[in-house]
Amino acid sequence: MNKVKTEFPNFDDLESFEKILNALKGEGFEDYSWHNDAMPCIGKDIGNDFHLIIWVDYKNPDLAEFVDERKDGSIKQFMFGERDADGEYTEEYHYDDADKLIADAKKRIMNKVKTEFPNFDDLESFEKILNALRDYGFEDVSYRNEAMPCLEAVSEFMYLSPVTLVVWVDFKDPQKSDAMDERIDGTIKQFAFEERDVDGETDNERYFDTVEELVEHVKDVMKLGEQESSD
Numbered sequence: 001m002n003k004v005k006t007e008f009p010n011f012d013d014l015e016s017f018e019k020i021l022n023a024l025k026g027e028g029f030e031d032y033s034w035h036n037d038a039m040p041c042i043g044k045d046i047g048n049d050f051h052l053i054i055w056v057d058y059k060n061p062d063l064a065e066f067v068d069e070r071k072d073g074s075i076k077q078f079m080f081g082e083r084d085a086d087g088e089y090t091e092e093y094h095y096d097d098a099d100k101l102i103a104d105a106k107k108r109i110m111n112k113v114k115t116e117f118p119n120f121d122d123l124e125s126f127e128k129i130l131n132a133l134r135d136y137g138f139e140d141v142s143y144r145n146e147a148m149p150c151l152e153a154v155s156e157f158m159y160l161s162p163v164t165l166v167v168w169v170d171f172k173d174p175q176k177s178d179a180m181d182e183r184i185d186g187t188i189k190q191f192a193f194e195e196r197d198v199d200g201e202t203d204n205e206r207y208f209d210t211v212e213e214l215v216e217h218v219k220d221v222m223k224l225g226e227q228e229s230s231d
Contacts, residue, residue: 004040007033011040013059016078016098020054023102027109028139029054038065044109047141047152049085052108054078054101080105109140113149116142120149122172122190125211129167129191132215136222138167147178155222167218168192193218 004017011017021031021042029052032043042054057077061070069075078101081092095101108115113126120126126149130140137153151167170190174183182188189207191214196202208214 003031004033007035008040011058012063013056013077016059017042017056020056020078020098020102024054024105027106029105046082046112048143048145050090050143051083052080052105053083053089054080054105080108112140113142116144117149120171121176122169125172125191126169128211129169129215132211133167133218136219138165138218162198164196165218165221166194166196167214168194193221195221 004011004014017040021029024042024044027044029042029044031040032053033040039055039057042056044052046052055078057070057075057079058064059077061067064070064075066075070077076094076096078095078098079092080095080101081089083089093101093104095104113120113123126140130138130151133151133153137155138151139153140149141152142149148168148170150169153165155163155165168191170179170183170188170192171177172190174180177183179188183190189209191208191211192205193208193214194202194205206217208217
């Protein structure tokens with residue numbers, strides 16, 4: 001809880017840091033602060049070695065790493081961005097207002113599928129599935145390098161080790177699908193579910209024509225796992 005205080009004992013804007021962290025903690029953000037960095041940090045793992053990162057600089061520009069830039073306004077006190085596996089920022093936004101940063105961060109999380117797949121043609125089905133399965137731990141982990149948007153949840157009560165449950169939502173128009181021929185001839189459906197073990201191996205892959213069939217199947221799998229774990 002007080003990582004920022006131990007890593008940056010002389011930090012002069014704990015109020016803003018804690019305001020941002022408390023506002024986003026429910027979205028999976030954590031205190032990433034580390035004393036070798038220039039300032040405290042908040043982050044969230046979004047999968048594929050990508051992270052959403054928030055930097056909270058000193059309130060007093062004279063204490064900042066980039067004093068001149070803070071004073072001339074070219075660098076703001078708060079920064080929000082996406083960092084890839086190589087530590088490079090694929091997105092970066094600067095703010096003077098912590099509330100605006102919080103609002104944008106929440107919007108970024110809620111609309112991940114929209115930012116990763118801006119031309120996706122079936123947001124209605126994707127959001128319907130996400131809303132139906134959110135209470136089961138599913139999150140939007142859509143990643144632009146994949147063929148289609150994706151939801152995941154980690155089930156720790158199934159089998160002998162954690163299993164990742166994966167839901168794929170393909171484009172509604174088969175012509176836009178990476179598996180166009182299979183979608184057109186019906187061997188692959190628009191919606192898919194699979195289980196992935198700790199080694200990344202896939203098992204129990206199933207295809208579905210409708211959102212309702214998919215959601216019902218996933219809920220049945222989750223309930224079965226809960227029953228097995230209690231036996």
